[in-house]
Amino acid sequence: MKTIQNLDDFLDFAWVQISRGKADKKSPARHPTFITSSTDYPNARTLVMRQCDRENDQIEFHTDTESYKMLSLRENSHAGIHIWLPKVNLQIQMNVDVDVKNGDITIPYWNNVPASSRIAYGTIPLPGTVIKNPFDYEYTPDQKRFAVLICHIQTIQLLLLGHKHIRAKFKKETNWQGEWLSP
Amino acid sequence: MKTIQNLDDFLDFAWVQISRGKADKKSPARHPTFITSSTDYPNARTLVMRQCDRENDQIEFHTDTESYKMLSLRENSHAGIHIWLPKVNLQIQMNVDVDVKNGDITIPYWNNVPASSRIAYGTIPLPGTVIKNPFDYEYTPDQKRFAVLICHIQTIQLLLLGHKHIRAKFKKETNWQGEWLSP
Numbered sequence: 023m024k025t026i027q028n029l030d031d032f033l034d035f036a037w038v039q040i041s042r043g044k045a046d047k048k049s050p051a052r053h054p055t056f057i058t059s060s061t062d063y064p065n066a067r068t069l070v071m072r073q074c075d076r077e078n079d080q081i082e083f084h085t086d087t088e089s090y091k092m093l094s095l096r097e098n099s100h101a102g103i104h105i106w107l108p109k110v111n112l113q114i115q116m117n118v119d120v121d122v123k124n125g126d127i128t129i130p131y132w133n134n135v136p137a138s139s140r141i142a143y144g145t146i147p148l149p150g151t152v153i154k155n156p157f158d159y160e161y162t163p164d165q166k167r168f169a170v171l172i173c174h175i176q177t178i179q180l181l182l183l184g185h186k187h188i189r190a191k192f193k194k195e196t197n198w199q200g201e202w203l204s205p
Numbered sequence: 206m207k208t209i210q211n212l213d214d215f216l217d218f219a220w221v222q223i224s225r226g227k228a229d230k231k232s233p234a235r236h237p238t239f240i241t242s243s244t245d246y247p248n249a250r251t252l253v254m255r256q257c258d259r260e261n262d263q264i265e266f267h268t269d270t271e272s273y274k275m276l277s278l279r280e281n282s283h284a285g286i287h288i289w290l291p292k293v294n295l296q297i298q299m300n301v302d303v304d305v306k307n308g309d310i311t312i313p314y315w316n317n318v319p320a321s322s323r324i325a326y327g328t329i330p331l332p333g334t335v336i337k338n339p340f341d342y343e344y345t346p347d348q349k350r351f352a353v354l355i356c357h358i359q360t361i362q363l364l365l366l367g368h369k370h371i372r373a374k375f376k377k378e379t380n381w382q383g384e385w386l387s388p
Contacts, residue, residue, distance in 0.1 A: 065240070067298065
């Protein structure tokens with residue numbers, strides 16, 4: 023178990039792990055779970071972390087404008103990010119406010135998306151449509167179907183499992199000054 | 206990539222993976238993400254799968270009665286379970302209705318919880334309480350603070366990533382007959 027001396031250490035340790043999500047394709051932080059609300063059941067899905075930026079408290083994901091998560095975000099832009107890192111026994115939970123960008127504003131982002139990844143934006147028929155056979159769909163990459171989700175991090179809660187667990191919460195509104203919590 | 210011949214094959218494959226969560230401590234299915242709603246931000250946390258039962262469409266978790274998830278479940282017993290299996294490129298999403306058991310009814314369950322695990326139920330001060338130092342708490346195992354969450358599975362949605370992805374949805378109300386979906 024990593025030895026954590028103080029609250030700032032703990033947050034630094036978490037950000038090292040989050041940042042590995044961008045740099046290291048094998049890190050579980052590469053594939054966070056993105057959680058949205060709904061009037062019936064809350065929804066969660068694995069997404070690829072596209073950017074993370076501690077300076078600006080942001081994490082970036084990409085999605086198809088016609089995906090179910092876009093519908094959920096239109097109803098409620100308050101979402102969650104969850105990362106579980108089994109090797110270091112660390113759980114990272116974030117509350118985020120999501121700014122959805124689509125249309126012409128995404129063109130500079132789209133230009134940086136490799137052709138092999140663009141196929142994820144523009145499937146016909148629309149994602150979630152019932153089809154007769156598993157491969158009854160086509161990839162038709164389309165910048166108009168491409169959305170960038172900028173997640174503005176509001177809180178980070180950390181739980182490090184060990185002989186005795188340690189838990190803390192950090193809030194943007196207090197400039198990321200943390201508090202220890204009973205686990 | 207696993208070759209899936211038909212919808213029943215696909216659901217069988219997913220249940221093999223889910224069942225490994227009970228048998229294999231190294232399987233990611235051992236630690237699903239459990240998702241609850243909230244009036245502000247949706248919440249997700251890693252839990253240990255205690256039981257899974259395909260016959261009865263159930264998954265079982267244990268928790269402290271004073272945890273935040275219990276508060277969320279009192280407001281809305283509709284929850285989600287998310288499992289991402291990177292080795293087989295399979296995502297499993299479930300909508301579940303949660304039946305919370307606590308009090309004397311949990312005694313038979315409690316008797317099967319090893320002493321080393323009982324410390325998770327009964328921390329003083331209560332989970333989430335702000336404390337001055339990271340270890341300012343005590344483990345006081347208490348059967349009265351132990352709750353069993355019986356998750357009644359209503360839907361299972363599967364996404365298998367491959368050269369071409371395949372996606373399907375299965376509902377309890379149609380006796381788990383599936384439908385292919387555009388991914």
